[in-house]
Amino acid sequence: MRIEALTHLGAGRASDGTLVPRTLPGEEIALRPDGSAQILTPSDQRVAPPCRHYRGCGGCALQHASDPFVAGFKQGIVERALSAHGLTPPFRGLHTSPPRSRRRAKFAGRRTKKGALVGFHARGSDTLVAVPDCQLVTPRLTAALPMLEALTVLAASRRGEVALTVTESDAGLDVRVDSEQPLTDQLRLDLAVFAQTHGLARLSWGEDPIAMIHPPGQVFGPARVVPPAGAFLQATAEGEAALRDAVTEILGDAARVVDLFAGCGTFSLPLSQRAEIHAVEGEAAMLDALDQGWRRAQGLKRITTEVRDLFRRPLEPDELNRFDAAVIDPPRAGAEAQVATLARSSIQTIAMVSCNPVTFGRDVAVLVNAGFTIDWVKVVDQFRWSPHTELVARVTRG
The missing domain is CATH 2.40.50.1070 (OB fold (Dihydrolipoamide Acetyltransferase, E2P))
Structure with a gap:
């Protein structure tokens, strides 16, 4: 059979709908009795897997594909998620974290x-x-x-x-x-x-x-934070830096910023070098770690914190109107309720970070329908050789 395309999970899809892992578009294959693929005509994007454990281990899904192919595949996931809502924004160059970087x-x-x-x-x-x-x-x-x-x-x-x-x-x-x-x-x-x-x-x-x-400790900008056990942390230091730099650029010289789903301060603490921050998060222990890190650091502007379930009780427009800009980094479920109130607020600039292109597409479409524009999108590949895709986007009103 011939592999026609890859699913969003990285499996090859044949013309009859059969899903075959670790294959690439255009390849002619035969199925072995165990369901694995015998490659009869390999793709020119097929490479030798760099890890000797790849054959048996399930930790990676795309080591058999070249880096340029994987980069295009991941950006394509985001492009398709946005095109489902009629959105075709420009894309910046993709960041891929190097091998042996998952911390x-x-x-x-x-x-x-x-x-x-x-x-x-x-x-x-x-x-x-x-x-x-x-x-x-x-x-x-x-x-x-x-x-x-x-x-x-x-x-x-x-x-x-x-x-x-x-x-x-550290x-x-x-x-x-x-x-x-x-x-x-x-x-x-x-x-x-x-x-x-x-x-x-x-x-x-x-x-x-x-x-x-x-x-x-984890270092976020000029501050050192001790997160609670198991608290969220970006997968690689390189990926975190790519997201942080993009968010910092997006927010520019905004003087008052609200950080929604702030976690332990991945963005709040670096941003506080030039803006006052209001950090909102549902887990009190994470905000406590953020606050302690801020208090021990030197030369930072004021950070206030608020424990709040943003799924059930999002910040309302009158609360958001106190800020010049927002950064929002929700979990995979997205931020449907919070985005709805952002759309009705007077905030002009939003840095949107997402680990799920599908819910990002849904949420950003709400903002576009309310008069916002997606200025650009950048894909950040922290989960090398997996189908998992992250991104950051600059969204501005008017």
């Missing part, structure tokens, strides 16, 4: 007869694949795999898996364990000793802090 990863761990196995699941399977030479995560996270195996022996039940979320910080690794095993007093003590022995900055059991040897 945060969620590994799975399972106990074995000889110890433990830590890695990623195979595609569409509960089979666990060890990834000692992963080309996606930073070398620091790869070097932590033996430590995570030892932690799995301690934290996993005999038959269940543990989820191990590991984040680089003070060492920040590790969160999610396990079905009960947290007994003895296990709590053992985990605290483990954190000390292995030099972890922080070890948490779910949202329950076990040990914090050194506060695990």
Whole structure:
């Protein structure tokens, strides 16, 4: 059969509708009994996967495609999401984070007869694949795999898996364990000793802090913030910088800015070097981390914070009218309710950041129908070799 196109999840679609992973448009293929593709006529965009684990691991989906092809594929996802609403804005050059740059990863761990196995699941399977030479995560996270195996022996039940979320910080690794095993007093003590022995900055059991040897800081502009365990963080430092620089350019010399879905201050803190910021977020712990980071920094303008569920209680036009500009970075569900009130406000400039082109298209169409213009869109590929796509857009009234 012939592959005609890729779905938004990166799977090849044949002319009869069959979906075949790890194929490319234009390729002639034959299906093996296990459903994998034998490539009969390869695309000129096909390359040798850079990671030796790619065949078995499900962590990446597009290592068989050239970088220019993947860049075009991801921008095409955004273009199609916007064209569904009749929108065809100009695009700026795409940013792609380099290999071995993911500073945060969620590994799975399972106990074995000889110890433990830590890695990623195979595609569409509960089979666990060890990834000692992963080309996606930073070398620091790869070097932590033996430590995570030892932690799995301690934290996993005999038959269940543990989820191990590991984040680089300026003070060492920040590790969160999610396990079905009960947290007994003895296990709590053992985990605290483990954190000390292995030099972890922080070890948490779910949202329950076990040990914090050194506060695990993240630098946002001139401020250092210690986020709550598991709090949102941009996937790569390079991707964060691309988004931050674009947002800073969009807001220009605005003197009063509202940061909607502010998190721990990814944008608020850098922007406060030249503007007063009102940061709004639904999680109090994240805003507390932002506020403490702001108070410890020097030379920043005033930041106020507000804990508020923007899905159920968005800022109303009279509240928004106090500001010159807004930055909005919602989760994948988008910000339908908040965008509706932005459309009725007097705000002139909006920096829209999104991790879901479909909900971005829906939301930005509301603004365009209210008289806004999409000046430009920039795609930011922090999740290299995956179909996941992020973007930032400059949206102005009139």
